[in-house]
Amino acid sequence: MPVVPLQTQMQHLGWRAGFGEGLPEIRSWMKKRRKEVVRKVILGPSDAPSPIRVVDETDLPDYRRQRNMGAEERKMVQRLNTDGIKDLNVLWSHAMITSDHPLREKMALFWHGHFACRTQNVLFNQQLLDTIRRHGLGNFGTLLSEVSKSPAMLGFLNNQQNRKQRPNENFAREVMELFTLGRGNYTEKDVKESARAFTGWGYNDMGEFQFRKNVHDDGPKTILGKTGNYNGDDVINILLEQKQTAKFISGKIYRYFVHENGNEAHEHELAEKFYRSGYDLRALMEHIFMADWFYDDSIVGSRIKSPVELIVGLRRAVPMRFEQEEAMLVFQRVLGQTLFYPPNVAGWPGGRNWIDSSSLMFRLRVPQIILYSQEFNIRPKEITPEMGEGQNYKMTMQVNELLKKQYARRVNAQVDWQPYLDGFKEVKREELAESIAQSLLVRSKGIDRALLEKYSDASSRENYIKTVTIDVMSTPEYQMC
C-alpha cells in the first residue's frame, strides 16, 4: 500500500477535513504525530461553534398574520427572506474560510447535502444550519432527531399535511430512503406505517416544533418487523436500531471524505465501529483520519472539489475581501452549488457531475477573475509581450461584464497577499515555483516547471509568487483534492 510523503499527507488531511491549509500550518502539523494533529487540531474541542444568525425570531412578522397580509407587506417579507438567506450564505462561507476548526464546517456542508432542504423562510434555514453545525460532529441520532423536528424539513417534506385522516407519506419515505436506510432496505408498507407514526409532527406559527395530538394516529403500527403504538420518536429509534442505518451513513461519509467509489472492506470496518459507538460521529471521523488507508496513493488527490470547496479553499489560501460579498453567490450559481438551494432532496450529486465544458472553463478562470479584478502591481499577464493578443484579459472582463450585467455588480477583491507571501519567505528563488505548486496542489506531479516559468512575471519576487500562484490555481489539478 503506497503511502504518500508526509507533506502531501498533511495537505490531504487539510483538504479532506476542511478547505485546505497554507504552508505554515502544514509545516507545523508535520512536526507533530498524526494522532495529535487529528485529535487536537482537526477534531478540535467538542463545544458548539458560535451560531450564525442573521435574523431574530422577533425580526420576522407574526406568522399568524401572514395570510392576511397585503401585497406590499407580503413583498417586504419575501425580500426579508431572500436577503436573509443571502446573508446566511455569505456568513457561513466566511465561517468556512476563517474557521480554526474547519472540519465542523466541512461536516455541516456534508450534512447540508445529506439533509437537503429548500425553504424560502430565512428563520427555518437559520435553525437548520445551526442544527447541522452543532451536531454535525456529535451524535448522529441526535442530529437525525433534531433535523427531523425542524420546521424547515417538516415543511419541505410536507409533514405539516400529514394527518391521521389523510396521511402524507413524503416525510416518512425520505427519512428512510435518504436519511437513514437507503433504498431497498424497507418496504412500501414500512413507509405507510411510519407515515402514520409521524402524523401530528409539525410546527407552529412561531416556527417551533409542535406535536399536534389531535391529528396523530395512535393506533398500532408494524414497522421493520416491530409492532407498537409508535410515534415519530419511536420510528427514529427503530431506524437507529437498524445496522443498515450505520452502514448507509458511514458509507456515504466514506464516499464523501475518502473516495467516491467506496471500498467494501473499509466501509464495513467503519459501519461496525459507528454502530458499536452508538453513532458517534467524532469517533468515526477520527478513525478515518487515523487510518493508514486514508493516506494511500489511490485516495490522495482523487476528489473533484465542489464549487464551494473550490472558492472557499482559494479564499482560505489567499485572504481577501470582496467589495460585494454577494459575488460568492454568483460563483456558486455559475458553478452549480448554491448553498441553501440544493437541486433536490437527494442533494448535490458531486464528483464528475460538477464538471462540464462551461463549468470547467469557468473554474479555470476563477482565480484570474478574482485575483486580477483589482490588482496593484500585477499586470494581467496577457498584455505582457509573451502572451500575445490579450484574450485572457478580455475574457476575464467579458465574464465580469456578464456577471455585472446579470447581477449588477463586479468582483472587486481586496487581496491581502502578505500572509501568503510570508509563507514562502524561507524558500529559495529557484525552488519557489515548485514549492508553490506543491503547497497548492495535493498532487503536483502534473504541472510543468518550464510552463510556470514561461507565464510568470519575474520582475520581482513578489510578482513572481503571485503570478505563479494564480497560474497554478488555474489548472485542472487545482480542481482536485
Add this chain to the structure above:
Amino acid sequence: MLIHRRRFLQVGSLASASLMLPKFLKAMEQGNFVPPGNKVLVVVQLSGGNDGLNTVVPYRNDIYYKLRPQLGIRRNDALALNDELGIHPALKTFKSLYDDGSLGVLNNVGYPNPDRSHFRSMDIWQSASDSKDYWGTGWLGRFLDAQCKGCDKPTQALEIDDTLSLALKGNDVKGLALTDPQRLYGASNDRYFRDLLAKQQHDDEHHNVDYLYKTMAETISSAGYIQQQFKTYKSKESYPNTELGKNMKTIAELIMTDINTSVYYVSHGSFDTHVGQQNQQQRLFSQLSDALAPFVADLKKNHRFEDVLVMTFSEFGRRVAQNASGGTDHGTANNMFLVGGGLKEKGILNDGPNLTDLKDGDLQFKVDFKSVYATLLKKWLGADDAAILQQSYEHLSFI
C-alpha cells in the same frame, strides 16, 4: 463553396448509412429521405410553468370562462384552430404554422404523481425520471452517452446558454453550453490552457484528473470546430433583438452549416405568472412567436425545415381556476408544441383538456411526456429510447 461542402457531407452520410441499406431504400421509396444524421431536434424550454389553458384555449368551454372570469382569453381574441380550440393571440407564428400543416399540438401531457415545485418538476422533465426517483443525468445527456462514446467532438448537443442544464448531462458525455460561438472560442483559445494541455502527463491512477484534461481538450477542440462551422453561414433573416431571438438565430446559423449537432436546447421565460399573467404571458409569447417566424423562414429557404423539429415544453401547467391576483398557481398537465416540416400528423393531435374531469381542481394527464421523448429518440434521432429512458414507453405517431 457552401453547396460543395454540403454535398460532400451528404455523400459521407449516405456512405455510412449504406450498412443499413434495406431501411435506407425503404425510406427512399417514401420519397422524403434525409440521412438520419441530419435530423435536428430543437428543445425550447418554457421555464416557470407556462399556463397551457391560455396557450391553447378551449374557447367554447363554459367551465373555462366560469373558472377564469377575468383571465380567460376571449373567444374573439383567440386565433381559431378548430371548433373547440384556439391559440393565444400573441402566438401568431404558431397559428400560421398550424394553417401550413407544420404544427402539432399535444394536449394533456404530464406524468403520474405530479410535483408542483418548479425545480423538482423541472428535474423530472429534464431527467425523465419517475416523480419518486432522483436521477443525476438528463434524457439528452444519456442520448449522448449512447450515441457518442468515443466521439472526438462532443458537439452533438448544444445548449444556448451560459451554463449547462441537467437535461444535457450524461454519465460519460455532456452537452456543451454556449451563448456565442465567438466568445466560447475566445475563452478556450487561451495559450496558457493550450500549453497546459500539451504538457499534460497522463496519470492513469487518477481518472478524475484525466477526465478534467479530457473535458478541457474537448472543449478547446469543440470551440474551434463550432467557430469554424459558425463562420460558414450568416442568416439573412431579421431576428428580433431579444435574448430568444438571438439564440434562435445562433441555432439557425449552426443548423445551416455542416456541424454534427443534432440537438439544440434553449430556454425562454419566466412563465411563473402568479400575478398579472395577462401582460407577462402576452410579452413572452410575442417574443417566442417573433423569434420563431424568421427561424422557420430561414429553414424553409435552405430546405432544412423537413429535417428540423422544434419541441416546446414547460415543467407544469397551471391550475384551471384563476387566483385572486390576476394570475394562476402551479398546476399539472400541459400542452406541448411540435413544429417542423417533417410531421406525419399535424394539427391537434389528441383531445383537448377535459375540464369536467379535474383532480383537486387540476387537469389530469393523458400522455406521459416520456412517450414524447421515446418517440423523438427512436423515430427522429434514431436512438435506443428504452435504454436511454430506462423503460419502454409507447411511441406516438406524429413523426
